[in-house]
Amino acid sequence: MKTASKVIASVVVASLSATLLAACGDDKGKDSAASPAASAGAGTASTGPKKEISISMFDRGKVPAEEGNYENNRWTKWINENAPATVKWVPVPRNEAQTKLNTLIASGSAPDLIWEYDRNYIAQLANQGAIQPIDQYIEKYSTTYKKYLAEHPELKSYLTVEGKTYMMASVRGADSIANMGIWIRQDWLDKLGLKAPTTTEELLEVARKFKTGDPDGNGKADTVPIVFTNTGNIILRNLFLTHPVQWYLEGDKLAFGRTLDRYGDSLDYQKKMYDEGLIDQEFITDKSFQRALQFWSTGKAGILLGSWNMEQQFVDLKKNVPEAKMTALEPVASPFGKSGLFQEAPPSILVAFNSKMKEDKIEAAVKFLDWMLETGWKPLRQGEENVHYKDVNGVPQTIDAAKFRKEVDYANEYPILSQYSPKPDWFPVMAASDAISQEYAKEKANALTLAMKNKYRKDIPYSPSMPELSQLIATFNPIAEQIESKVVTGGSAMSAKTGLEELRKEWKRLGGENVEKMVNEWYQKNKDQLK
Missing domain, CATH: 3.40.190.10 (Periplasmic binding protein-like II)
Incomplete structure (x- = not known):
C-alpha cells in the first residue's frame, strides 16, 4: 500500500476534474430537538453493544440553528437509537468535498465510510490503496444489500475496479436521475x-x-x-x-x-x-x-x-x-438531433470502505448499510408519520411544508443507501395543500416527465480513471473556459470556428493526442463491460 502522502498527491489531481457539484452549521441548540419516535417506520436495532462507525457527509449549510448541526440533531440521535451501529458523522463542505477528504486521508484521519457521487474519484482512491475491496464482506455479512444487488445488475460495472467491488450504492429514483x-x-x-x-x-x-x-x-x-x-x-x-x-x-x-x-x-x-x-x-x-x-x-x-x-x-x-x-x-432539437438534458448515472451515492477498517467495524458497517437500505432511509426522506407526513394510499403527504423544510429537508444527507423513488403523480399528493404548493406540484410532475422523456446521450457510462487523463483535464479546463468566454462575449475578437481551433490546439499542446490513445486502448479492452 502506498503512503498517505502518495495517496493525496495522486488523488488531488482527480479532484480537480470537472464534475457536476456551505459552511458548517453551528452548534447552537443541538440538544433542543426531540428525537423522532422510534416507530417512524425504521424498525428496531439489534440488542447488545453497538460498534461506532464514522461516515463522511456533505455539508450544504441547510441545518437550521435550532435543529443543531450536521453532527448532532434529531435525526443523528434517531439513527443512533435505531440503527445496528452508532454513527459519527464527518461533514465536509459540498464544494470542497474531495479536497477535504484528501486531507483527511493524507493525515490518516479519514472516516470509516467515504462517499462521493464522482466514480472517478472513488476509483482513484481504490487505485491508490486508500479504500479496500469488499466482495467477501458483502457475501459474509449482508442480507438486504446482497439481494438488492442481485436484483439490480445495472449497478455492477459502476461499483467495480479491476474486477473487484470497491463501492456499495443504491439505484437512483427518476427524480434523482433527472x-x-x-x-x-x-x-x-x-x-x-x-x-x-x-x-x-x-x-x-x-x-x-x-x-x-x-x-x-x-x-x-x-x-x-x-x-x-x-x-x-x-x-x-x-x-x-x-x-x-x-x-x-x-x-x-x-x-x-x-x-x-x-x-x-x-x-x-x-x-x-x-x-x-x-x-x-x-x-x-x-x-x-x-x-x-x-x-x-x-x-x-x-x-x-x-x-x-x-x-x-x-x-x-x-x-x-x-x-x-x-x-x-422539453429540450429542443438542434441540427444534430434531440437528446435529453444531463441525466445522472443509475448509482446514487458511492460508498467506499477505508482501507484501515478492521473486520469487526466492516461487519458493523455492512449491517448498518443493510438497515439503511431496508427501512432506515424512510423517515430520513419522509419525516415522522402524522408529524411531518400522513400516508395517502402509500404516498407520503406533507402536512406542513414549512415544518418539513425546517425539520426534515436537511436529513436527506443521511440515507446513503435508499429505495426512495417517487413517481410524478405522487407530487400533488405529497405536497402541502396550499394553492402555490399544489400548483408547483403539478408543474414539478410535468417537469420530471419531460426530464426523463428523452434519453441523455452518454456513449460510455463513465470515463477511465487514469492520472494522465485527470491531469490533462485539470490543466485544460481553465484554459478552455477562457477561450470559450472570449468566443461568447468577445464580439468580433474570436469566432466560434477560431475558438474551436484554439481548443484543439491547446488540447494537442497539453498531450491530448497521447491521452486519447490511452483512453481508446482502455475502451477497446473494456467496451464489453461498458454496454
Missing part, C-alpha cells in the same frame, strides 16, 4: 401569441420576441429573455449533443467532447444569444447566480436554464408576480 431542466413563462408565450419552441432556432425566435415584445407589460424594454444558474452553459452544450468533459464515440473511437465540431456549433449558438442581448450580459461574472435569479423572481426573465426542480424559484416568482405561469420546457 438533473437539468429548462423553464419558460407560459403566460409570456400566451400574451405574445407564441408556441413553445421545439428547435434551437425556434428557441432563438421566442427569446427575440421576449426581448422586444414587452411581455411584462410595463411599457419598457427591460426584460432579459434567458437567464442561467450554474447549469446553463452545460444545457446549451447538451442541446448540441455534447458535454465539456464527456467522451463520445465517433465510429469505434472515443473523442473528447470539447474537441468535436458540434461543440463549436454550441459555442456559436451561445455567442449569437449574447451578441443579440438574449442572455444577461453579465452572466460570466454572476458567479453566485443571484443576479440571474433576481431577474427571474421579479418577473423580468422569460426562460430559465437550471434544474428540473426549481421550487424556490417558482415560489419567489409567484410571490412577486401572482399571475405568472412558470412551466417546464
Whole structure:
C-alpha cells in the first residue's frame, strides 16, 4: 500500500476534474430537538453493544440553528437509537468535498465510510490503496444489500475496479436521475401569441420576441429573455449533443467532447444569444447566480436554464408576480438531433470502505448499510408519520411544508443507501395543500416527465480513471473556459470556428493526442463491460 502522502498527491489531481457539484452549521441548540419516535417506520436495532462507525457527509449549510448541526440533531440521535451501529458523522463542505477528504486521508484521519457521487474519484482512491475491496464482506455479512444487488445488475460495472467491488450504492429514483431542466413563462408565450419552441432556432425566435415584445407589460424594454444558474452553459452544450468533459464515440473511437465540431456549433449558438442581448450580459461574472435569479423572481426573465426542480424559484416568482405561469420546457432539437438534458448515472451515492477498517467495524458497517437500505432511509426522506407526513394510499403527504423544510429537508444527507423513488403523480399528493404548493406540484410532475422523456446521450457510462487523463483535464479546463468566454462575449475578437481551433490546439499542446490513445486502448479492452 502506498503512503498517505502518495495517496493525496495522486488523488488531488482527480479532484480537480470537472464534475457536476456551505459552511458548517453551528452548534447552537443541538440538544433542543426531540428525537423522532422510534416507530417512524425504521424498525428496531439489534440488542447488545453497538460498534461506532464514522461516515463522511456533505455539508450544504441547510441545518437550521435550532435543529443543531450536521453532527448532532434529531435525526443523528434517531439513527443512533435505531440503527445496528452508532454513527459519527464527518461533514465536509459540498464544494470542497474531495479536497477535504484528501486531507483527511493524507493525515490518516479519514472516516470509516467515504462517499462521493464522482466514480472517478472513488476509483482513484481504490487505485491508490486508500479504500479496500469488499466482495467477501458483502457475501459474509449482508442480507438486504446482497439481494438488492442481485436484483439490480445495472449497478455492477459502476461499483467495480479491476474486477473487484470497491463501492456499495443504491439505484437512483427518476427524480434523482433527472438533473437539468429548462423553464419558460407560459403566460409570456400566451400574451405574445407564441408556441413553445421545439428547435434551437425556434428557441432563438421566442427569446427575440421576449426581448422586444414587452411581455411584462410595463411599457419598457427591460426584460432579459434567458437567464442561467450554474447549469446553463452545460444545457446549451447538451442541446448540441455534447458535454465539456464527456467522451463520445465517433465510429469505434472515443473523442473528447470539447474537441468535436458540434461543440463549436454550441459555442456559436451561445455567442449569437449574447451578441443579440438574449442572455444577461453579465452572466460570466454572476458567479453566485443571484443576479440571474433576481431577474427571474421579479418577473423580468422569460426562460430559465437550471434544474428540473426549481421550487424556490417558482415560489419567489409567484410571490412577486401572482399571475405568472412558470412551466417546464422539453429540450429542443438542434441540427444534430434531440437528446435529453444531463441525466445522472443509475448509482446514487458511492460508498467506499477505508482501507484501515478492521473486520469487526466492516461487519458493523455492512449491517448498518443493510438497515439503511431496508427501512432506515424512510423517515430520513419522509419525516415522522402524522408529524411531518400522513400516508395517502402509500404516498407520503406533507402536512406542513414549512415544518418539513425546517425539520426534515436537511436529513436527506443521511440515507446513503435508499429505495426512495417517487413517481410524478405522487407530487400533488405529497405536497402541502396550499394553492402555490399544489400548483408547483403539478408543474414539478410535468417537469420530471419531460426530464426523463428523452434519453441523455452518454456513449460510455463513465470515463477511465487514469492520472494522465485527470491531469490533462485539470490543466485544460481553465484554459478552455477562457477561450470559450472570449468566443461568447468577445464580439468580433474570436469566432466560434477560431475558438474551436484554439481548443484543439491547446488540447494537442497539453498531450491530448497521447491521452486519447490511452483512453481508446482502455475502451477497446473494456467496451464489453461498458454496454
